[in-house]
Amino acid sequence: MSEKIKVLVVDDHAIIRKGVIQLLRDNPYDVVLLDISMPGEHGIDVLIKIKDLKPNLPVLMLSMYPEDQYAIRSLKAGAAGYINKQDALSQMVIAIRQVSTGRKYISSELAVQLAENLTHQNHDLPHQTLSHREYQTLCLIASGKKLSEIAETMILSAKTVSVYRARLLEKMKMRTNAELIHYAITHHLVL
Structure with missing residues (x-):
């Protein structure tokens, strides 16, 4: 055995x-x-x-x-x-x-x-370049969560979540949550 x-x-x-x-x-x-x-x-x-x-x-x-x-x-x-x-x-x-x-x-x-x-290494989609926390922030924003709810979900301070949001906006070359939400829906990142 x-x-x-x-x-x-x-x-x-x-x-x-x-x-x-x-x-x-x-x-x-x-x-x-x-x-x-x-x-x-x-x-x-x-x-x-x-x-x-x-x-x-x-x-x-x-x-x-x-x-x-x-x-x-x-x-x-x-x-x-x-x-x-x-x-x-x-x-x-x-x-x-x-x-x-x-x-x-x-x-x-x-x-x-x-x-x-x-x-196709040089053709990564913008969300594939994000860190785990940035990606998690993107998905939570796209699911309609407020900053305070995201902070609670991720067990982080709202300030830290704001930093992740700023980084992912910069990396993805976007300016607003609406752009992030549209991107996430288009790329099926939200269930």
């Missing part, structure tokens, strides 16, 4: 937690399965903290967001892989097995996106 591996499932939706636990009950793994969007702290921020504490622990990001929005950001922050909640459960098992052996997991769609990015 192979060695048992533990999985820590971190998701704010009970049905997802229970479903994943049921799926993996007979095949335990040493992996953190982390939801990217939870109340309170953002999943990428939690990922960074986990990697600081346990750098060798594989973390597989689980999200309802399309890969083009958070997969690369997650991998850059230290995730071992990224899987969409809409993917088949069998794909989740494959991803967990792969990252539990120390390898990275990316879907075939993400592999295509990464390959295309390599050939």
Whole structure:
């Protein structure tokens, strides 16, 4: 019999937690399965903290967001892989097995996106140049949140959020929240 591996499932939706636990009950793994969007702290921020504490622990990001929005950001922050909640459960098992052996997991769609990015490195979209916090600020502005609400969501001061907003406006060569919102809607950055 192979060695048992533990999985820590971190998701704010009970049905997802229970479903994943049921799926993996007979095949335990040493992996953190982390939801990217939870109340309170953002999943990428939690990922960074986990990697600081346990750098060798594989973390597989689980999200309802399309890969083009958070997969690369997650991998850059230290995730071992990224899987969409809409993917088949069998794909989740494959991803967990792969990252539990120390390898990275990316879907075939993400592999295509990464390959295309390599050939078009100088043609990044403006939002792809943003830091994680700037991108998070962009998405929250585009979802209609006020500065004070964004600060509360990100667990930051309103002044710090204002700095992120100013930086992302400058990087994206925009002047107003309306331009940011239009951009985010056009590029499907808001669900």
